[in-house]
Amino acid sequence: MARTVKRAFKYRFYPTPEQAAELARTFGCVRLVYNMALQARSEAWTLRRERVSYNATSALLTGWKKTQELAFLNDVSCVPLQQALRHLQVAFTNFWAKRAGYPSFKSRKRSRRSAEYTTSAFRFRDGKLTLAKMSAPLDVVWSRPLPPGASPSTVTVSQDAAGRWFVSLLCDDVIEQVPAPGMGSVGIDAGLDSLLTLSNGEKIVNPRHERADRQRLAKAQRNLARKEKGSANRAKARLMVARIHARIGDRRRDHLHKLTTRLVRENQTLVIEDLTVRNMLGNRSLARAISDAGWRQFRTMLEYKADWHGRNLVTVDRWFPSSKLCSTCGALADRMPLNVRSWTCRCGTVHDRDVNAARNLLAAGLAVTACGDGVRPQQETSRTGRSSAKQENPRATKGIPVL
Structure with a gap:
């Protein structure tokens, strides 16, 4: 086809x-x-x-x-x-x-x-x-x-x-539009320590392109600031700054293109989180790192490539507690600060924060594709005490080793 x-x-x-x-x-x-x-x-x-x-x-x-x-x-x-x-x-x-x-x-x-x-x-x-x-x-x-x-x-x-x-x-x-090998599914959790964490446990290193050229960029910007406005030397210095920015953007774009193409070719269903990047940039401590990661650009590429190749792209609600939810028993932790990278559930399972979040995203996404269920579970339901989205969890995580 x-x-x-x-x-x-x-x-x-x-x-x-x-x-x-x-x-x-x-x-x-x-x-x-x-x-x-x-x-x-x-x-x-x-x-x-x-x-x-x-x-x-x-x-x-x-x-x-x-x-x-x-x-x-x-x-x-x-x-x-x-x-x-x-x-x-x-x-x-x-x-x-x-x-x-x-x-x-x-x-x-x-x-x-x-x-x-x-x-x-x-x-x-x-x-x-x-x-x-x-x-x-x-x-x-x-x-x-x-x-x-x-x-x-x-x-x-x-x-x-x-x-x-x-x-x-x-x-x-x-x-x-060739079906993906094995009709696989993957949950994708975006981060800063690792650019992406997949539900199969794979972590993709964050290249940090802007940080690699930060010293060159700072030197070029200082050189630009010393030039007189309107002078030919200032025009040359401005061009040097623009070239460094272009080099950073080209490398980031090339990496994201290769990454999204591989994910779309290998998986039939892809589940991501609906991140509000614009609001997250209000965090002055993380704004530079978030901008360098290119999460918005990654999502845009993933959307149109999934459409081209006939893949299912599911977006999970931004309020879905993927990090605080245990992918084994479905228990919800009270709080999960950003500095906590691994945690132990009361059922005894030790979780890597990012891998656990990716597995929960995959479970929620498969619940949506299977029965059209919502992806923002409540603390408890009237009958089971568990979120409706988590009822899909055993099938979604079957065969995935627990860290």
């Missing part, structure tokens, strides 16, 4: 000076059009309680191009400008549906520099990509092949803070 999905393939490229100048102008025009359209829509609502649609902003763009002050908008491709208006429409749609906050203006210094081209604004032939308003193809480093017979529907060009240029091609890709 196979499934066709939309998949973006990202590559690095090296533009000529003329291409870099053209793309820089496009980025600036995209940002300007987005901000002007956002201002027009905000004023229309504030003054007249009127909702401006995408078609209305497209008509405004046509008028802006005819003015003398904004005639330079005609020098770049019109497609990225129209795409910016579409992105703004999506932002407002998400805001009205209460999925996101109110759209904000794009900053020249802080916002992502990117432009999106549709099929009418680029040509892809014989492995060469040529954008509108350009006479020569981009010098793309094809680090991995595109799917056979791929025809990109959109192309997104971007430049990161480190000055690197990237092009992302959105294509249809066919993914074979």
